[in-house]
Amino acid sequence: MSVKTFTLAPPLAADRTLSPTLYINQRVKELWAAGEQVYHLGFGESRFPVHPKIRAALIENVDARSYLPTLGIPELRAAVADFYTKQMGVEVTTERVIVAPGSKPLLYAFQMALAGDTILPTPSWVSYAPQARLLDRPVLHIPATPSDEHRLTADTLRRTLAQSSHDQHILVLNSPSNPTGQMLGPELLAEIAEVCRATNTLVLSDEIYALTAHGHTPHVSIAHFYPEGTVVLGGLSKHLSLGGWRLGVAIVPTGLVGQQLLNAVAKIGGEIWSCVAAPVQHAAVAAYADDPEILAYIAECTRLHTARTQHFWRAISELDIPCARPEGGFYLYPNFDGWREALAARSIHTSDDLARHLLDKWRIATLPGTAFGSPPEELSLRLSSSYVDMERDEQAASLLARHRAGVDADALVRDHHPAMAGAIASLRSFLASLHE
Numbered sequence: 001m002s003v004k005t006f007t008l009a010p011p012l013a014a015d016r017t018l019s020p021t022l023y024i025n026q027r028v029k030e031l032w033a034a035g036e037q038v039y040h041l042g043f044g045e046s047r048f049p050v051h052p053k054i055r056a057a058l059i060e061n062v063d064a065r066s067y068l069p070t071l072g073i074p075e076l077r078a079a080v081a082d083f084y085t086k087q088m089g090v091e092v093t094t095e096r097v098i099v100a101p102g103s104k105p106l107l108y109a110f111q112m113a114l115a116g117d118t119i120l121p122t123p124s125w126v127s128y129a130p131q132a133r134l135l136d137r138p139v140l141h142i143p144a145t146p147s148d149e150h151r152l153t154a155d156t157l158r159r160t161l162a163q164s165s166h167d168q169h170i171l172v173l174n175s176p177s178n179p180t181g182q183m184l185g186p187e188l189l190a191e192i193a194e195v196c197r198a199t200n201t202l203v204l205s206d207e208i209y210a211l212t213a214h215g216h217t218p219h220v221s222i223a224h225f226y227p228e229g230t231v232v233l234g235g236l237s238k239h240l241s242l243g244g245w246r247l248g249v250a251i252v253p254t255g256l257v258g259q260q261l262l263n264a265v266a267k268i269g270g271e272i273w274s275c276v277a278a279p280v281q282h283a284a285v286a287a288y289a290d291d292p293e294i295l296a297y298i299a300e301c302t303r304l305h306t307a308r309t310q311h312f313w314r315a316i317s318e319l320d321i322p323c324a325r326p327e328g329g330f331y332l333y334p335n336f337d338g339w340r341e342a343l344a345a346r347s348i349h350t351s352d353d354l355a356r357h358l359l360d361k362w363r364i365a366t367l368p369g370t371a372f373g374s375p376p377e378e379l380s381l382r383l384s385s386s387y388v389d390m391e392r393d394e395q396a397a398s399l400l401a402r403h404r405a406g407v408d409a410d411a412l413v414r415d416h417h418p419a420m421a422g423a424i425a426s427l428r429s430f431l432a433s434l435h436e
């Protein structure tokens with residue numbers, strides 16, 4: 001019997017890349033199934049339990065089953081507006097809030113809504129560029145190198161924009177950043193705002209990690225400096241560990257641009273996702289209620305993420321691996337260019353090769369820099385601290401319980417993180433093997 005095949009639509013037919021993320025995750029599963037120990041530093045998911053109040057709100061609303069407004073129920077939009085106004089210090093009205101099944105479809109919808117090209121810092125989160133490719137939007141990467149810790153500057157942005165043949169652009173910013181953990185300070189944001197204002201550039205400011213800032217640098221939104229041209233994106237996936245509930249939010253710019261974008265996204269959402277699941281929307285009202293108990297819970301989870309991520313960073317620095325100090329979230333972006341010759345002698349020439357080698361030989365799962373737009377020969381990897389020693393729900397709950405019982409977060413990481421210690425030891429052995 002002959003098997004019928006179909007021709008894929010052009011953007012998909014043109015994309016022949018095998019996702020490195022997919023390879024790593026598949027391989028980790030195979031190794032786990034074979035009973036092998038694997039240190040999974042490739043997976044970026046906050047693993048803490050659902051807060052009891054939010055859990056109760058979801059259960060209470062399980063019978064809510066009707067379709068809801070595409071932009072979100074009014075009480076949730078109002079709660080989000082109040083939350084952002086109080087917590088982030090950005091004045092937000094209910095009419096500017098959009099609620100959607102995750103910030104990911106929102107990022108896609110905003111790119112779909114606006115003509116022009118997409119400008120991305122290097123490195124940047126895995127989905128921005130593929131989303132643009134699906135939409136047939138040109139992408140320009142702002143170059144950055146490990147030697148300057150991949151820092152974005154107004155100058156490199158200006159130079160990248162100068163290469164564009166379009167008369168309007170979308171710039172995606174992400175602070176704190178996945179993958180580097182770095183944050184953008186107010187002076188830089190003010191400069192970027194000036195450049196964007198002068199070049200017809202809309203900013204999609206992905207601030208999904210805002211409430212996981214480690215406390216060295218306060219989170220500042222570019223919306224303070226560019227309210228008429230910034231869309232702020234966030235959601236419940238990171239600071240409340242609710243990724244699978246699919247609840248993202250966007251705050252559109254002030255004025256006419258905001259109205260125009262809101263209408264466009266309402267149209268897109270209405271034809272694609274209709275609305276966020278009704279029980280989740282009702283439960284999210286509790287999550288955005290500015291409730292001191294929930295805010296304390298977010299702070300507690302962030303303290304643990306901070307201790308875990310900073311511990312990893314210190315260990316990496318002690319191994320003399322260049323790596324920017326993370327300021328938020330749970331990611332690190334170390335660079336191995338210093339070992340290029342020894343690695344080449346082992347046929348490791350790209351970050352993809354390096355990620356495969358670390359997994360196959362040293363049982364450390366990471367993501368290669370190529371997934372984040374870094375050039376293949378730049379030997380950067382993204383490590384995530386979010387999963388190790390919290391692979392099972394009971395582990396995450398027990399860490400939290402110990403912390404609540406008074407165990408200091410740093411002591412917890414030192415004494416109750418066998419997988420993290422194992423991952424660091426394996427990394428040390430890998431580096432030692434390069435001198436053999």
Ligand SMILES: Cc1ncc(COP(=O)(O)O)c(C=O)c1O
Nearest residue numbers: 102103104125178208235237248
């Ligand atoms: C930088 C960044 N933006 C957006 C998302 C998507 O989050 P959501 O669950 O809201 O779709 C993620 C999730 O990994 C992320 O890391």
